[in-house]
Amino acid sequence: MKKKILLMILVVFGATQTMTSANEHPIKKPDSLFSKSAVMIDSGTGSVLYSKNAHKKMNPASITKIATAIYALEHSDLEDIVTVSKNAANTEGSTVYLLPGEKISLEQLMQGMMVNSGNDAAVAIAEHTEGSVNSFVKKLNVFLEDEVGVHKTHFENPHGLYGENHFTTAYDMAKITSYAMKNDDFRVLFGIGSFEWKSEGWNTTLFNHHKLVKGELPYPEVTGGKNGFITEANHTLVTSAENDGLSVIAVTLNAQSKRAIYKDTTSLLDYGLNQFGRSYIAKGSKFQTAHSTFQLKEDFHFTKRISESVNEVVNEKGIMTIYNEENQEVATTELHSVLKSENGDQEVLASSSDKTEESDLTDPKIFYSVFLYLIILVMMGISMIRKREQEL
Structure with a gap:
């Protein structure tokens, strides 16, 4: 006994x-990153967990294909049979060796684009979806601004080869990926580690170029990702990961080496998945500014560091911004006006009233x-x- x-x-x-x-x-917040621009968000709430030059315009390279994939998924059918054009087959850069006149399913093209980063597949997808690359790109940019809600992104092509006016930001790419992850077909594509490729020009096993998705660098929480590289952009990487409480998107841009960008990404994931939890401010909470009273229509969910206090700032337009202890913006929402007197520009600090969703040990x-x-x-x-x- x-x-x-x-x-x-x-x-x-x-x-x-x-x-x-x-x-x-x-696990401490990363002191510095090799990547020149980076961001990590919780896609469940949209809250920013880490930011470094997140709104700076950068060249994305092949992570552009994330936007191409979600647009094509929403505007075409995976069962469509695509006839590959000479223009698509002759596209430069990484390829899945498509042949002119070859007939292939849109689903296989999407797999070739996302797993092997086939630029030829990206052009074939664009031409099939909207008739031409130019038409596809114009509609893609409108879609990204109007439907996804990003405002500092402009793409010139569907694959990410260099263009003078081909740019995005780390934050915009995180939002685009977060939007795409709501689509079940995209989630499957984003998480493929390897698959058998069979076409007229090439029969092989394709392995994802993203080391965390491929499993070359084990990280069980990773659910998907896309890498990119061109000389003008250096290395770029988008990664999704989940645990019991969070669904994070990490974007790292312009790192000098693969080793550097994967170190940055794993450091961000370690920090985000272990040090953050979701909280909310209850529906009906009221906030008083110098001239107006505002109220929340619905529960407002956001993500913050565990045991960290936050400040809520409400301006006279009824926009509430959540700031962390480092005075960095975490999340924003629009409040409902209850009572308004004269207009004013003064901002006042509202009392903190957030509630933690999960027990904090x-x-x-x-x-x-x-x-x-x-x-x-x-x-x-x-x-x-x-x-x-x-x-x-």
Whole structure:
């Protein structure tokens, strides 16, 4: 019996040590990144978890294909049969060796574009979807601004080869990817590690160029990704990952090497997936500015660092912005006007009223409650063991 009691005590001790270690050794925010621009958002709330030059215009290279993929998915059918044009077959750069006149399904072209980064597949998709590359690009840019809601992106082609007016931002790419991840077909494409490619010009096994998706760098929480490289952009990378509480998108742009960009990405994922949780401000909460009163129509969900306090700033137009302790913008929402007097530009700080959606074990009260609960379980176990031995 003594051995059993000792084992139960060790289990409790181990559990409490694990929680204590998590409290004392949190994963820190990356001090610096090799990438010149980066962002990480929680796609479930749209909140920004990390930002470095996130709104600076950058060349995206092949991560452009994320936008091409979601536009084509929403404006064509994966079962369509595409006739490859000479123009598509002659596209420069990475390729899946399409032949002029070849007939191939749109679904296979999408796989070739996303997994092997086939530029020829991207052009074939664009021509099939909108008749020509020029028409596709014009409609794609309108779609990105009107439907996705990004305003600092302009694409000249569907594949990401260099163009003087081909640009985006880390934040815009995170929003585009977050939008795309709501589409089940896109999620499948984004997460393919490898597949068998069979066409008139090439029979082979294709492996995803994204090392975290391919599994070359193990990271179980990763659900998908797309890489890119051209000389003018250096290395670019978009990665999606999930745990029980968050669904994050990490975008890293313009890193000098693969090693650098994957180090940046894994550092961001480690930080985001382990140090953040979702919170909300309840529907009906009121906020008073110098001249007006505003109210939330619906619960407002956002993501913040665990145990971190946030500030809510409401301006006279009824726009509420959430700031973290470093005074960085986390999320924004529009409030409903309850009462308005004269107009004004003054901003006032509203009292914090957020509620955490999930229990935070870093809270000492919760920690010691869990500890007490485990002790009670041990005592109950000891009692049951003694009773059983008496019966024997």
